[in-house]
Amino acid sequence: xxxxKEIIDIxxxxxxxxxxxxxxxxxxxxxxxxxxxxxxxxFPREIIHAAGGMAVGIFGGGDRKQIIxxxxxxxxxxxxxxxxxxxxxxxxxxxxxxxxIFPSICDVIRNLxxxxxxxxxxxxxxxxxxxxxxxxxxxxxxxxxxxxxVLKYIKEINGxxxxxxxxxxxxxxxxxxxxxxxxxxxxxxxxxWRLSIEDVYYIVRAGTVMPVEEHNELLEQVCEHIKExxxxxxDKIKVVISGAFCEQPAIGLIKAIEEAGCxxxxxxxxxxxxxxxxxxxxxxxxxxxxxSNSYIKxxxxxxxxxxxxxxxEYRLAKIVESRGATGVIFAAxxxxxPSLLDAPIFQNAFNxxxxxxxxxxxxxxxNQYKVIKEQVGxxxxxxxxxxxxxxxxxx
Amino acid sequence: xTQEAQKERxxxxxxxxxxxxxxxxxxxxxxxxxxxxxxxxxxxxxLIRTFDMLPVYPEINAxxxxxxxxxxxxxxxxxxxxHSEDVCTYVKCDVGMMMKGNIGPTGLKIPEPDxxxxxxxxxxxxxxxxxxxxxxxxxxxxxxxxxxYQENGVxxxxxxxxxxxxxxxxxxxxxxxxxxxxxxxxxxxxxLVLAKEAQDWITKIFDTTKHRPSPIDAxxxxxxxxxxxxxxxxxxxxxxxxYKELYSEIQxxxxxxxxxxxxxxxxxxxxxxxxxxxxxxxxxFREFWKIFYDMGAVIVASSYTKVGGVYDMGWRHDxxxxxxxxxxxxxxxxxxxxxxxxxxxxSKCITEYQADGYITNSIKSCNSFSAxxxxxxxxxxxxxxxxxxxxESDLVDPRYFSYSNIKNRLESYFQxxxxxxxxxxxxxx
Numbered sequence: 001x002x003x004x005k006e007i008i009d010i011x012x013x014x015x016x017x018x019x020x021x022x023x024x025x026x027x028x029x030x031x032x033x034x035x036x037x038x039x040x041x042x043f044p045r046e047i048i049h050a051a052g053g054m055a056v057g058i059f060g061g062g063d064r065k066q067i068i069x070x071x072x073x074x075x076x077x078x079x080x081x082x083x084x085x086x087x088x089x090x091x092x093x094x095x096x097x098x099x100x101i102f103p104s105i106c107d108v109i110r111n112l113x114x115x116x117x118x119x120x121x122x123x124x125x126x127x128x129x130x131x132x133x134x135x136x137x138x139x140x141x142x143x144x145x146x147x148x149x150v151l152k153y154i155k156e157i158n159g160x161x162x163x164x165x166x167x168x169x170x171x172x173x174x175x176x177x178x179x180x181x182x183x184x185x186x187x188x189x190x191x192x193w194r195l196s197i198e199d200v201y202y203i204v205r206a207g208t209v210m211p212v213e214e215h216n217e218l219l220e221q222v223c224e225h226i227k228e229x230x231x232x233x234x235d236k237i238k239v240v241i242s243g244a245f246c247e248q249p250a251i252g253l254i255k256a257i258e259e260a261g262c263x264x265x266x267x268x269x270x271x272x273x274x275x276x277x278x279x280x281x282x283x284x285x286x287x288x289x290x291x292s293n294s295y296i297k298x299x300x301x302x303x304x305x306x307x308x309x310x311x312x313e314y315r316l317a318k319i320v321e322s323r324g325a326t327g328v329i330f331a332a333x334x335x336x337x338p339s340l341l342d343a344p345i346f347q348n349a350f351n352x353x354x355x356x357x358x359x360x361x362x363x364x365x366x367n368q369y370k371v372i373k374e375q376v377g378x379x380x381x382x383x384x385x386x387x388x389x390x391x392x393x394x395x
Numbered sequence: 396x397t398q399e400a401q402k403e404r405x406x407x408x409x410x411x412x413x414x415x416x417x418x419x420x421x422x423x424x425x426x427x428x429x430x431x432x433x434x435x436x437x438x439x440x441x442l443i444r445t446f447d448m449l450p451v452y453p454e455i456n457a458x459x460x461x462x463x464x465x466x467x468x469x470x471x472x473x474x475x476x477x478h479s480e481d482v483c484t485y486v487k488c489d490v491g492m493m494m495k496g497n498i499g500p501t502g503l504k505i506p507e508p509d510x511x512x513x514x515x516x517x518x519x520x521x522x523x524x525x526x527x528x529x530x531x532x533x534x535x536x537x538x539x540x541x542x543x544y545q546e547n548g549v550x551x552x553x554x555x556x557x558x559x560x561x562x563x564x565x566x567x568x569x570x571x572x573x574x575x576x577x578x579x580x581x582x583x584x585x586x587l588v589l590a591k592e593a594q595d596w597i598t599k600i601f602d603t604t605k606h607r608p609s610p611i612d613a614x615x616x617x618x619x620x621x622x623x624x625x626x627x628x629x630x631x632x633x634x635x636x637x638y639k640e641l642y643s644e645i646q647x648x649x650x651x652x653x654x655x656x657x658x659x660x661x662x663x664x665x666x667x668x669x670x671x672x673x674x675x676x677x678x679x680f681r682e683f684w685k686i687f688y689d690m691g692a693v694i695v696a697s698s699y700t701k702v703g704g705v706y707d708m709g710w711r712h713d714x715x716x717x718x719x720x721x722x723x724x725x726x727x728x729x730x731x732x733x734x735x736x737x738x739x740x741x742s743k744c745i746t747e748y749q750a751d752g753y754i755t756n757s758i759k760s761c762n763s764f765s766a767x768x769x770x771x772x773x774x775x776x777x778x779x780x781x782x783x784x785x786x787e788s789d790l791v792d793p794r795y796f797s798y799s800n801i802k803n804r805l806e807s808y809f810q811x812x813x814x815x816x817x818x819x820x821x822x823x824x
Binding site for chain 1: 473476477478479481482483486513515517518519520522523524525526527529530537539541543544546553557560561564565733734735737738757759760762763765766767768769770774787
């Protein structure tokens with residue numbers, strides 16, 4: 001078994017390897033393997049696995065890629081992630097990828113799919129139109145058709161017909177993956193000092209760029225390590241981060257929040273890896289239907305899912321309560337429509353519920369966190385000072 | 396001193412139609428009519444009329460507020476209530492208007508919705524907008540229609556079937572429940588026949604820009620022309636009559652060899668023919684237009700006039716397949732087209748209407764249009780070797796309309812067009 005430090009070092013490298021080296025090596029190990037890049041937030045990676053491929057998360061260049069060409073593609077008032085993704089593509093960081101998936105999350109990512117098509121990047125480009133109708137017989141059927149389109153594209157490349165067994169096997173692997181990530185978050189809820197949020201981030205993000213089998217092995221070992229009472233508790237408040245589900249904050253910012261006096265006990269940084277709550281049925285005769293049902297019935301709330309019948313403010317409030325958090329940090333990428341348009345909904349509701357929060361905006365490439373750190377520090381201090389005051393939450 | 400705008404008969408007709416709608420809305424509670432809030436792209440006007448409902452278009456209220464210089468105060472009100480500076484200003488203007496009593500652009504109160512009908516064609520912000528409105532109007536019934544995006548540049552039978560299922564199993568039963576009116580497909584078909592007729596007329600109207608001089612401006616005047624077909628009158632005899640009248644006025648202008656009517660009268664000389672991509676700025680609409688007509692520039696086609704439906708590629712409502720036809724309509728609005736389709740459509744406009752140039756008006760707070768405009772512009776420039784220009788403004792937030800910046804950029808652009816003309820003429824000689 002590797003030490004925790006060794007695992008974190010592996011994950012740290014993998015998570016930010018903008019050349020996607022491990023994915024490339026994996027592809028070259030066997031004929032017929034395909035690499036399919038997917039953008040945030042969520043994509044059912046199981047179907048790519050079942051088709052002999054690997055789904056690879058593309059979360060932008062962060063603060064590690066200088067943007068030169070990308071700025072010629074996007075105006076200053078559009079978020080940063082599409083320009084770093086196009087920069088990665090034009091600089092051939094993803095030249096070994098066969099196809100690209102653009103999940104339906106916002107107008108910017110949707111239109112980025114069109115730019116990839118126009119630039120003829122990859123063998124296929126698929127805008128994945130997730131259903132906003134949540135009846136299995138309507139939206140569910142449509143979603144299954146969307147997944148079939150992806151499988152058709154892959155079959156055109158490697159000739160593989162996906163079987164029920166292969167899909168169920170993939171579902172099983174990803175169930176294990178989600179379960180172990182969930183276990184890590186549950187441990188951190190009570191013992192957040194055992195593993196920093198920075199380390200959790202490396203571990204979860206690394207899973208988006210390596211084979212799920214390898215990631216599961218690493219996760220198993222992490223789970224073993226954090227069963228032990230390691231680390232030293234510090235005087236910090238517990239918070240939940242919300243709004244950072246697409247363009248990712250730089251790792252320095254993720255670190256700065258904890259350094260400023262907060263334990264982040266839940267977040268939506270890598271929401272896609274935790275999108276499905278609980279297991280997907282891995283024994284179905286119609287696994288695509290099982291995946292579809294899981295999205296419709298077991299999804300985490302998201303700014304990109306129409307929520308009128310399941311209001312997101314109450315779902316976030318429940319997370320805050322169940323994690324024992326005393327506050328929420330709304331961290332939205334600059335110009336991120338879904339996140340920023342949700343802000344008044346959350347904030348108005350939390351004002352009524354008495355849940356404390358702060359909000360700030362970031363960009364994936366900013367690496368000056370002094371102001372944010374001070375803001376978070378003041379937030380933490382103020383909660384510590386008021387900690388005896390009852391929170392009048394009505395959830 | 397502001398000069399009074401010159402008005403054509405069709406403009407007066409349109410004003411009467413819109414005033415009538417707002418009067419009906421103000422009296423909705425007395426008359427018992429149900430009120431349906433919905434959006435322009437993918438608006439299901441014919442279905443709304445089938446259930447005798449009155450439509451309210453929040454984005455129209457926003458742009459009308461901007462033209463009446465009220466949007467700045469509404470936006471500030473929304474921003475005081477946690478709305479970000481960086482999101483769609485239509486949303487903030489609408490929310491601010493609601494917070495200040497929901498008095499509509501004509502000065503009459505807009506009634507609360509009985510239905511929030513969300514067919515969020517080509518714009519994710521619509522979805523977020525109605526999530527916000529639902530919390531303000533908890534008694535309204537929300538009806539969601541997911542319109543698939545034309546990601547591959549086609550409307551597949553699967554996409555149509557998905558939408559039709561939503562109409563049959565969700566939209567229509569819920570409309571029946573709210574209105575107490577049973578769905579009458581024959582009535583819907585009659586509206587669709589009239590919708591097709593209006594679509595035929597508006598296509599002919601926008602096609603008149605092939606003439607030299609162009610008898611109309613397809614952007615600045617075009618946004619008025621699309622009014623009736625987009626704001627609830629599509630599918631009515633009133634809309635057909637309006638477009639017939641408008642077409643006959645334009646024919647007369649062609650016969651007389653006249654250019655477009657501007658707020659300061661007829662445009663005397665057509666020097667440049669342009670295609671414009673992107674919505675206009677509404678807060679300084681006349682100043683914005685003036686920059687163009689002062690330079691002798693006429694817009695012969697624009698993407699914005701296709702936001703409520705793309706008819707110039709031949710698509711029409713079809714009363715023989717009513718629900719399928721509604722589905723296709725929703726999927727075929729401009730912002731539901733993928734980027735290569737948008738490039739093809741705009742290229743066709745530039746070629747067919749013999750444009751001298753292509754201008755992008757990039758809107759700060761509208762990603763549905765703005766994301767992708769730069770590579771689109773470069774592709775069009777490469778493909779057609781047409782001079783391209785780029786300006787930036789906003790929909791209804793006056794803070795983002797910089798008159799001098801826009802004027803400077805456009806003047807430089809027109810100088811470039813002029814030099815190009817001189818070079819071409821000397822080459823021909």
